[in-house]
Amino acid sequence: MDVDVIVRNAPFIFGGLYLTAQLAVFAIGGGLVLGILLGAARLSRQPWLYYPVSAYVHFFRGLPLLLVIFWLYFLIPVITGRSLNEFAAAVIAFIVYEAAYFSEIVRAGIQSVSKGQRMAGLSSGLTGVQTLRHVILPQALRTMVPSLVTHSVVIFQDTSLAYVIGLREFLRRVNLVDAREARSLELYLFAGLVYFILCSAGTFTGKRLERKNRERKV
Amino acid sequence: MIEIENVSLWYSKQTRVLFNIDACIGHGRKVVICGPSGSGKSSLLRCINGLESFQEGRILVDGISVLAKQTDIHELRAGIGMVFQHFELYPHMTVLQNITLAPVRVRRKSLADAETHARRLLERVGIQEHAANYPEELSGGQQQRVAIARALAMEPKLMLFDEPTSALDPEMIQEVLDVMTDLAKEGMTMVLVTHEMGFAREVADEIIFMDKGRILEHADTASFFDNPRHDRTRQFLSRILR
Numbered sequence: 002m003d004v005d006v007i008v009r010n011a012p013f014i015f016g017g018l019y020l021t022a023q024l025a026v027f028a029i030g031g032g033l034v035l036g037i038l039l040g041a042a043r044l045s046r047q048p049w050l051y052y053p054v055s056a057y058v059h060f061f062r063g064l065p066l067l068l069v070i071f072w073l074y075f076l077i078p079v080i081t082g083r084s085l086n087e088f089a090a091a092v093i094a095f096i097v098y099e100a101a102y103f104s105e106i107v108r109a110g111i112q113s114v115s116k117g118q119r120m121a122g123l124s125s126g127l128t129g130v131q132t133l134r135h136v137i138l139p140q141a142l143r144t145m146v147p148s149l150v151t152h153s154v155v156i157f158q159d160t161s162l163a164y165v166i167g168l169r170e171f172l173r174r175v176n177l178v179d180a181r182e183a184r185s186l187e188l189y190l191f192a193g194l195v196y197f198i199l200c201s202a203g204t205f206t207g208k209r210l211e212r213k214n215r216e217r218k219v
Numbered sequence: 220m221i222e223i224e225n226v227s228l229w230y231s232k233q234t235r236v237l238f239n240i241d242a243c244i245g246h247g248r249k250v251v252i253c254g255p256s257g258s259g260k261s262s263l264l265r266c267i268n269g270l271e272s273f274q275e276g277r278i279l280v281d282g283i284s285v286l287a288k289q290t291d292i293h294e295l296r297a298g299i300g301m302v303f304q305h306f307e308l309y310p311h312m313t314v315l316q317n318i319t320l321a322p323v324r325v326r327r328k329s330l331a332d333a334e335t336h337a338r339r340l341l342e343r344v345g346i347q348e349h350a351a352n353y354p355e356e357l358s359g360g361q362q363q364r365v366a367i368a369r370a371l372a373m374e375p376k377l378m379l380f381d382e383p384t385s386a387l388d389p390e391m392i393q394e395v396l397d398v399m400t401d402l403a404k405e406g407m408t409m410v411l412v413t414h415e416m417g418f419a420r421e422v423a424d425e426i427i428f429m430d431k432g433r434i435l436e437h438a439d440t441a442s443f444f445d446n447p448r449h450d451r452t453r454q455f456l457s458r459i460l461r
């Protein structure tokens with residue numbers, strides 16, 4: 002075992018981890034915001050909202066993420082005539098793709114809030130959107146916390162897929178160091194440890210939030 | 220004030236819920252709607268403030284047609300208070316926030332004004348000390364009184380009650396009925412679905428008896444109780460009055 006290989010390349014590798022974290026934050030934040038809009042739209046009775054959004058969700062849920070990353074990276078320059086850096090392409094791909102998944106979580110969360118709450122909001126003169134924002138969503142988000150955390154952890158793990166368009170995120174950099182120094186065992190064990198610690202921290206935080214929620218409920 | 224003209228409602232072809240409902244409710248009147256479970260009482264109430272879209276007929280509130288395209292339904296609902304069987308307080312908000320939400324968001328009141336008004340209403344329903352509590356920390360009777368205060372915060376000209384005491388423990392029913400009686404004395408127009416016949420006899424001007432989606436009887440309170448015209452009404456009354 003040669004742990005020194007990690008110490009020697011630490012700035013390079015951890016620079017990649019920073020990029021990975023940034024990508025994850027944008028993907029989760031953007032995906033959730035877009036997911037809320039899509040999830041709410043899928044519960045709308047307006048056909049011009051419901052049908053296109055449902056089509057969008059089914060479309061992206063039927064594709065591998067890897068392919069969507071490829072598409073956006075190669076298609077956006079063709080359409081807009083401007084090249085896109087790898088990070089921006091990856092962020093857009095993740096948001097567009099993960100929003101479809103988040104929208105399903107959001108939809109289930111909204112449906113878990115009783116119909117009476119919606120009627121109470123509407124009967125007081127609030128519009129449908131106001132009722133959603135002030136009455137339904139705050140309650141829905143609370144019940145959604147476990148699924149949101151689980152899915153966010155998955156997104157964090159999936160950020161490594163951005164290597165296909167050459168983004169030098171964490172795992173890609175580990176891979177590059179290995180190509181140079183031929184220390185596969187140490188490097189990949191280390192990478193595994195980092196992912197494991199960060200994902201466990203995420204899951205643990207989610208569990209705590211969930212517990213706090215339950216306590217507030219009684 | 221409320222004109223219901225030939226209203227029919229169905230949720231699907233097989234489940235028709237209201238059949239050609241006609242009724243007129245004057246300003247300041249207290250009207251109790253009663254009838255067996257599933258007879259369409261809640262549905263009718265929800266038609267009045269447009270929470271339910273009926274397929275035929277029309278309903279006018281102060282001359283404004285509820286389902287007409289040009290009607291601002293949110294504005295109309297803002298002037299109609301509604302109280303529900305299961306209170307439907309917002310569990311993530313304090314009592315005070317429950318009451319100020321609509322005045323701030325719909326009436327564009329300042330939060331300070333809304334809170335002052337809310338505290339006055341809480342005092343009126345006798346729970347001023349719980350302004351900062353969450354609904355789950357209150358008893359059922361207290362929650363329902365908050366719900367009434369919440370509806371009153373919009374200064375409605377009409378109040379709809381859907382079985383406001385049915386979900387309450389017996390010892391809490393009276394405190395809610397008392398609040399409603401006070402409200403009635405102040406001249407509020409009220410439409411109430413309730414099975415509290417003692418309260419109905421005391422407070423109501425008129426009683427509507429519904430069965431299977433139709434109005435079987437619509438009479439002033441005294442004649443409804445003393446000489447009901449229909450056998451169905453008599454059966455219902457004998458069962459409910461024991």
Ligand SMILES: Nc1ncnc2c1ncn2[C@@H]1O[C@H](COP(=O)(O)OP(=O)(O)OP(=O)(O)O)[C@@H](O)[C@H]1O
Nearest residue numbers: 230231234236254255256257258259260261262263
């Ligand atoms: N959203 C809905 N979809 C389908 N059917 C419904 C819906 N709401 C009510 N119904 C049906 O409509 C009929 C009338 O319901 P409604 O709730 O108006 O009756 P009710 O007189 O208020 O009864 P209860 O005393 O039980 O509250 C019932 O048969 C009920 O099953």
Ligand SMILES: [Mg+2]
Nearest residue numbers: 260261262381
């Ligand atoms: Mg009912």
